[in-house]
Amino acid sequence: MATDQMRNKAELIFIPSPAVGHLASTLEFAKLITNRDNHLSITVLSIRFPYTPPDTYTTTLLASHPQIKLIDVPQAEPPSQEVQKSPEHYILSYMESLVPHVKATIQNIVSSYPNPVVGLVIDFFCVPMIDVGNELGIPSYLFLTSNVGFLGLMFSIQKRQIEDVFSNSDPELLIPGFSNLVPPRVLPNACFNQDGGYVAYHKLAARFRDTKGIIVNAFSELEQDAIDALSDDHSPPIYAIGPLLNLKGHPSPNLDQAKHDLILNWLDEQPDSSVVFLGFGSRGTFDPSQTREIALGLQRSGVRFLWALRSPPTTDNEEKNLPEGFLELAEGRGMLCEWAPQVEVLAHKAIGGFLSHCGWNSILESFWFGVPILTWPIYAEQQLNAFMMVKEWGLAVELRVDYRKGSALVVAEEIEKGLKHLMDKDNMVHKKVQEMKEKARKAVLSGGSSFISVRKLIDDMISS
Ligand code: UDP
Numbered sequence: 001m002a003t004d005q006m007r008n009k010a011e012l013i014f015i016p017s018p019a020v021g022h023l024a025s026t027l028e029f030a031k032l033i034t035n036r037d038n039h040l041s042i043t044v045l046s047i048r049f050p051y052t053p054p055d056t057y058t059t060t061l062l063a064s065h066p067q068i069k070l071i072d073v074p075q076a077e078p079p080s081q082e083v084q085k086s087p088e089h090y091i092l093s094y095m096e097s098l099v100p101h102v103k104a105t106i107q108n109i110v111s112s113y114p115n116p117v118v119g120l121v122i123d124f125f126c127v128p129m130i131d132v133g134n135e136l137g138i139p140s141y142l143f144l145t146s147n148v149g150f151l152g153l154m155f156s157i158q159k160r161q162i163e164d165v166f167s168n169s170d171p172e173l174l175i176p177g178f179s180n181l182v183p184p185r186v187l188p189n190a191c192f193n194q195d196g197g198y199v200a201y202h203k204l205a206a207r208f209r210d211t212k213g214i215i216v217n218a219f220s221e222l223e224q225d226a227i228d229a230l231s232d233d234h235s236p237p238i239y240a241i242g243p244l245l246n247l248k249g250h251p252s253p254n255l256d257q258a259k260h261d262l263i264l265n266w267l268d269e270q271p272d273s274s275v276v277f278l279g280f281g282s283r284g285t286f287d288p289s290q291t292r293e294i295a296l297g298l299q300r301s302g303v304r305f306l307w308a309l310r311s312p313p314t315t316d317n318e319e320k321n322l323p324e325g326f327l328e329l330a331e332g333r334g335m336l337c338e339w340a341p342q343v344e345v346l347a348h349k350a351i352g353g354f355l356s357h358c359g360w361n362s363i364l365e366s367f368w369f370g371v372p373i374l375t376w377p378i379y380a381e382q383q384l385n386a387f388m389m390v391k392e393w394g395l396a397v398e399l400r401v402d403y404r405k406g407s408a409l410v411v412a413e414e415i416e417k418g419l420k421h422l423m424d425k426d427n428m429v430h431k432k433v434q435e436m437k438e439k440a441r442k443a444v445l446s447g448g449s450s451f452i453s454v455r456k457l458i459d460d461m462i463s464s
Contacts (some may be wrong), residue, residue, distance in 0.1 A: 089196030152177035177226030273352035288321035297415025
């Protein structure tokens, strides 16, 4: 067997989706691989959706990692109007139209790089690129920025008919990896979408088993039962390599140094574990009537708060539909911002709870810093995440697990009650989250479950 020094260098090509929640962990994974094995170098293909500005996020994140190269994929024609009724349909259609561009880019890499390309590491939405790998004789690995529970849902979808769109009146579902039956009301929007959303999910799911391995930003201490259930279902090997977080925080045009310092300085002045952070991800917004109920709930709860509210009001309560006196209240025991330095916020000792949209990165960050969550899912697979947090794992306080755009208003009384429950230190959830924090951190340390999983993945990639 070749010793480590004798081994030849090899190249991996990463194809992430251009969204903060997908890019962050994928790029962290690229960095981790190059840190763990200097025989592997990485090229990231940068994809840009139509009508979006250049991706400065990736450039900034990789600036200090010259061993990771970045190549722009040429843009394709925007998908037709018809496709725009479902975000998933739109994204998949666009990815499909990018296949020839990606193929040309990879062919160019293969013919010009000195080292062999041993794998494509592709995002959930990029599975059409598996065909490029097959044509060029390069195995594909799926990088799932969500959890093993979601993978179980995709495996179930693969076994349904493509015309079998879910309905809220369907019976509860048996999904591999779940110990509870799953009510349809916690499935992602796409599952109910008759305008191509469900079909897109079905097409994505159909390709999962065509990969050589599935890399998941999760850890076995949390999801070993689900990993076992899917392995019994003949899944490609699952590598749980998380939690992988961008602990340096996400660059955002809505957060300059002055705003950043204002938030952190304000937190410094608050008592320990006294502040609830309200954060709804990169895309979470509410209409004015729901915003007003949140403000009223905060007012009535008496809890200190930091609220990442998109388009925060500056001068006029009325105009933003905030209750009278709310901004004055915020001056005293609360703060509003547009984009929060979320990782630093959750790391701060003043934070005692997190009212969260349950995006998977946010959940992992909450574990990492031991901050309990009050669940308020909005889009993507967040309802399923919230269900797992509350029902499967008992790791969050329930506000709603099935909220989505168009749901009934979450009224101020409900929010007030939820916040008080969240901030109650005797709530068992606090203890369980602390235990999960220890497990999460241990998993990625040398000898931990995720550390070992990364080594196994690298060995499998190199020996293929
Ligand atoms: N984030 C942040 N500040 C904000 C909102 C989001 O730093 O005001 C970060 C957050 O820390 C997380 C990512 O953006 O790492 C959002 O990913 P997540 O999976 O939680 O949600 P998504 O935006 O994909 O719905």
